Amino acid sequence: MKMKTTTVIASIVVILAAGVGIYALVKSHGDASESSDEDKTPTVVTVQTGALKLATLHRYVQGYGMIEPAPATAEQPAASAQLAAPSAGVVTKVNVVAGQQVKNGDVLVELNSGTTTYALAEQELARQKELFSQQNTSQKNLQDAEAQLALLQVTAPLSGSVVSVNVKSGQAVDGSTVVAEVMDLNRLAVSAEIPTAEATDLKPGDRVEVLTKPPVTTELLFVSPSVNMGNGTVLVRALLLADSGLRPGQSVPLQIVTAVHTNCLAVPVESVVTDENGKSVIAIVKGDEATQMPVQTGLRENGLVEIVAPEIKEGDTVVTVGAYGLPGKTKIRVVNP
8 A cells, every 4th residue: 555655656746747847848938939039020220311412522731821921023022121221320310100101212211421421412412413414424423422322221122011110310220230121011921831741732723711700712822842851841822812901920720722522422421430341331221221331431521521332322311320330231210300
């Protein structure tokens, strides 16, 4: 009897264990099926989109320039001149003040020398002119009188403004004394030192934009053929229009246009990302899917970047916000503001 009871209990235990095993197997299969079903559910990424559009983009070299008098050209002298006394003497009269407008040839300062005075030299020249008109003196005597007076006067070599007067009556001067400075404020230039690596493509005629308010536009006149070995830069210069509103000594930001691409395809800069292979890609949108497409990038300006790729055209939709980290192809939900 006891043996029978033991056998029955053992049978029950075996049945229960089998039932638990079957339940666990069924449960595991059900969980696996449920997990598999979840894996098949596509991930939907929320993005914003924009359209490919045609734009005109520029490449710039940027820097800072200094406003200065225009240099001499084949047609005109330099727009600024520091005037020295033509000979040793004593200032007898100063005819101008700083800020005064003068014309080419105006006498700014009169001198007396150790041998004669300005007044006597002026009288002698007038006498020689009168005698020469009557054919009672030689041309050499007339020229000598002109030369004598020229040694006693400082004249303006150009029309413009008197920037400074550095002497006063009674002051002794010699040939090294800078008596005054005259500048034509209608003939100014902007010069800049551009790093050699950025100056490679610069050439005379390139558009220059001085970024003042209002901005001033001109073009490069000069690009130095040599490099300043002290700081590794190339000197460039552009002439300014007479009504630029700028002043000598003023430091100004500027940019030089080195390339212009018109009617090129462009997208917002955030649309272009780098894939795992290090290549630039954009995500083209068709329906509710975004697919990555490799592109070549070009000029960048004002938040836009030029792109080139086959089979893209103006009006195509691309992902803008949310493009970074997108899979090669994915479902999307567009939520443009």
